[in-house]
Amino acid sequence: MKLIIDTFGTDHGPESVCQGVMSALKKYDFYAILVGEKALVDRVAKDHGVSPDAYEVLETDHAISNHDDPARSIRRDPEASQVLGLERLNEGDADGFLSGGSTGALLAGGLFITKRIKGVDRAALTTTLPGKKGPFILLDAGANMDTSPDMVKQFALMGSSYAEVALGKANPRVGLLNVGAEPGKGDKRSKEAYELLQDAPINFVGNIESRDILENKADVIVTDGFAGNIVLKALEGTLSTVLTMLKEAVMSSTRSKIGGLLLKPALKKVMARFSTKDIGAAPLLGVQKSVFKMHGNSDAETVCVGIKNLIDYIDGGVTEKIRAKFIEEQDASV
Amino acid sequence: MKLIIDTFGTDHGPESVCQGVMSALKKYDFYAILVGEKALVDRVAKDHGVSPDAYEVLETDHAISNHDDPARSIRRDPEASQVLGLERLNEGDADGFLSGGSTGALLAGGLFITKRIKGVDRAALTTTLPGKKGPFILLDAGANMDTSPDMVKQFALMGSSYAEVALGKANPRVGLLNVGAEPGKGDKRSKEAYELLQDAPINFVGNIESRDILENKADVIVTDGFAGNIVLKALEGTLSTVLTMLKEAVMSSTRSKIGGLLLKPALKKVMARFSTKDIGAAPLLGVQKSVFKMHGNSDAETVCVGIKNLIDYIDGGVTEKIRAKFIEEQDASV
Numbered sequence: 001m002k003l004i005i006d007t008f009g010t011d012h013g014p015e016s017v018c019q020g021v022m023s024a025l026k027k028y029d030f031y032a033i034l035v036g037e038k039a040l041v042d043r044v045a046k047d048h049g050v051s052p053d054a055y056e057v058l059e060t061d062h063a064i065s066n067h068d069d070p071a072r073s074i075r076r077d078p079e080a081s082q083v084l085g086l087e088r089l090n091e092g093d094a095d096g097f098l099s100g101g102s103t104g105a106l107l108a109g110g111l112f113i114t115k116r117i118k119g120v121d122r123a124a125l126t127t128t129l130p131g132k133k134g135p136f137i138l139l140d141a142g143a144n145m146d147t148s149p150d151m152v153k154q155f156a157l158m159g160s161s162y163a164e165v166a167l168g169k170a171n172p173r174v175g176l177l178n179v180g181a182e183p184g185k186g187d188k189r190s191k192e193a194y195e196l197l198q199d200a201p202i203n204f205v206g207n208i209e210s211r212d213i214l215e216n217k218a219d220v221i222v223t224d225g226f227a228g229n230i231v232l233k234a235l236e237g238t239l240s241t242v243l244t245m246l247k248e249a250v251m252s253s254t255r256s257k258i259g260g261l262l263l264k265p266a267l268k269k270v271m272a273r274f275s276t277k278d279i280g281a282a283p284l285l286g287v288q289k290s291v292f293k294m295h296g297n298s299d300a301e302t303v304c305v306g307i308k309n310l311i312d313y314i315d316g317g318v319t320e321k322i323r324a325k326f327i328e329e330q331d332a333s334v
Numbered sequence: 335m336k337l338i339i340d341t342f343g344t345d346h347g348p349e350s351v352c353q354g355v356m357s358a359l360k361k362y363d364f365y366a367i368l369v370g371e372k373a374l375v376d377r378v379a380k381d382h383g384v385s386p387d388a389y390e391v392l393e394t395d396h397a398i399s400n401h402d403d404p405a406r407s408i409r410r411d412p413e414a415s416q417v418l419g420l421e422r423l424n425e426g427d428a429d430g431f432l433s434g435g436s437t438g439a440l441l442a443g444g445l446f447i448t449k450r451i452k453g454v455d456r457a458a459l460t461t462t463l464p465g466k467k468g469p470f471i472l473l474d475a476g477a478n479m480d481t482s483p484d485m486v487k488q489f490a491l492m493g494s495s496y497a498e499v500a501l502g503k504a505n506p507r508v509g510l511l512n513v514g515a516e517p518g519k520g521d522k523r524s525k526e527a528y529e530l531l532q533d534a535p536i537n538f539v540g541n542i543e544s545r546d547i548l549e550n551k552a553d554v555i556v557t558d559g560f561a562g563n564i565v566l567k568a569l570e571g572t573l574s575t576v577l578t579m580l581k582e583a584v585m586s587s588t589r590s591k592i593g594g595l596l597l598k599p600a601l602k603k604v605m606a607r608f609s610t611k612d613i614g615a616a617p618l619l620g621v622q623k624s625v626f627k628m629h630g631n632s633d634a635e636t637v638c639v640g641i642k643n644l645i646d647y648i649d650g651g652v653t654e655k656i657r658a659k660f661i662e663e664q665d666a667s668v
Contacts, residue, residue, distance in 0.1 A: 145521035187479035211567035233545035234568040256600035262593025
């Protein structure tokens with residue numbers, strides 16, 4: 001298996017990405033094509049004792065950043081790391097691409113360079129979140145605004161195929177994010193999407209209220225990118241606020257510091273269940289190739305986990321599953 | 335001041351509501367019109383040593399419930415507590431109405447019986463949430479789906495007038511819930527609403543990401559009822575999950591139980607800042623009278639606080655402020 005990895009774009013810089021790739025080369029069976037500066041890659045490889053036969057470098061010195069216009073840059077900057085990587089992916093000898101850079105650029109590149117699977121109107125970004133009883137998948141996480149009910153259904157088809165592999169669940173339960181649990185709830189889009197999801201070739205379990213989002217009532221939760229992004233960031237924000245306040249309470253007196261120390265192991269154990277440490281990157285679903293996005297704050301360890309996720313995704317044949325799902329769907333609706 | 339209070343509709347039952355009203359009668363200066371069963375009201379009044387001169391009873395034995403069709407029931411059930419209360423409010427001798435029953439029925443009753451203020455297309459439900467540095471107001475909390483950008487602007491005008499009184503802030507900062515902080519972000523509705531909010535007679539501070547929702551970057555956050563409800567319930571759900579896990583950690587061993595005990599006072603102090611105990615009820619904004627909704631799980635104490643909120647709202651002349659704001663707005667746009 002050949003994987004292309006963008007060394008640019010993460011907060012920790014290219015060296016950290018290279019370190020993650022070298023760790024992964026020692027753990028997993030793949031050939032790496034690193035997009036970045038050869039001198040740096042070679043140095044990190046040598047430090048890790050990785051043979052030059054295990055990788056090659058697609059030389060460039062920059063990426064499309066979050067401040068650039070994504071669609072414009074993808075078309076006009078052929079030397080950007082994302083463009084080089086995706087073009088190489090399109091040539092067909094590599095199996096997947098991983099980048100921690102601009103989400104917009106990856107999305108635009110996925111659409112313009114890699115192209116969509118037939119029947120897919122919009123590629124979607126997923127996010128894997130920690131539920132009480134294990135991870136679940138939310139999409140669209142913010143790539144697409146003003147989606148139609150049919151696009152939400154497409155997210156469900158894609159998310160279901162992805163969850164089979166990422167969560168290892170046959171026939172994953174798919175829920176629709178909504179303002180109430182009963183059918184007939186929600187805005188126009190949600191009501192129409194509900195109807196479409198009932199007839200789709202997936203295991204649709206109905207509406208999921210955001211109050212229950214961490215309760216694992218569904219393996220995949222689908223929604224428009226606006227609502228998906230809002231709910232995702234509300235979770236992040238609330239968690240971060242509560243943890244800050246907890247720390248503040250612990251640090252406020254000697255008594256509470258001792259309390260915090262005594263409580264720490266138990267808290268750590270409970271929190272461990274509530275973790276996404278096995279998820280380092282997530283796919284851009286609906287494009288013809290395996291394109292993965294890692295978070296901008298990914299460190300070397302996360303890069304290594306992200307590479308494992310990409311390998312599993314390719315091994316699991318998710319792109320082919322999605323392709324088959326859309327053919328099945330189109331046949332059914334004829 | 336005369337206040338009408340629906341004794342039906344809360345989870346704790348009419349007796350608990352009556353107890354809250356009696357406590358309020360002893361603390362605040364108002365005359366109570368209780369909608370419910372006279373025998374019960376008289377008994378609770380006697381228990382509390384409240385004179386029969388301090389209140390009257392609008393007799394009925396039922397309310398419109400969450401299972402009834404709100405609009406249909408409002409039109410067809412003249413003896414329902416919500417209909418009796420709102421009709422009495424309309425007669426003009428009372429100043430406000432408070433109910434803990436069906437939100438849909440109160441909303442429908444507000445629209446059909448109390449009627450909207452001129453220029454208001456949709457009445458909105460608000461919710462007051464605990465930010466890190468104090469409470470803030472979110473609207474619409476779920477009453478209106480598929481709102482237009484102009485309706486979102488109307489929510490901003492109403493929310494701003496309400497926040498002046500409820501938060502005691504002159505010129506409250508109004509933010510738009512969105513997927514990014516920069517202008518130009520979001521779905522079509524949000525982009526158009528942003529433009530309208532910039533020209534509105536309010537202190538518009540731009541987009542607020544849901545990640546920052548507890549950071550008090552705005553005093554009032556406006557959005558469509560779908561997104562508002564989603565973000566509200568995501569906050570509730572995340573908080574409840576984290577607190578459950580914290581309790582679980584504390585209870586898991588003797589060591590952690592001692593840790594929990596030592597930490598408790600500090601945690602309580604930190605959590606006290608993060609509280610909405612001064613908020614017992616919230617207004618239906620945009621109707622011609624003062625109509626307040628309390629949560630279904632309100633106990634006697636919350637009812638008492640809710641009555642205080644309603645008194646402050648009436649004393650603060652919020653309805654008149656909103657009326658003036660819409661006249662100002664219409665004059666400006668001519």
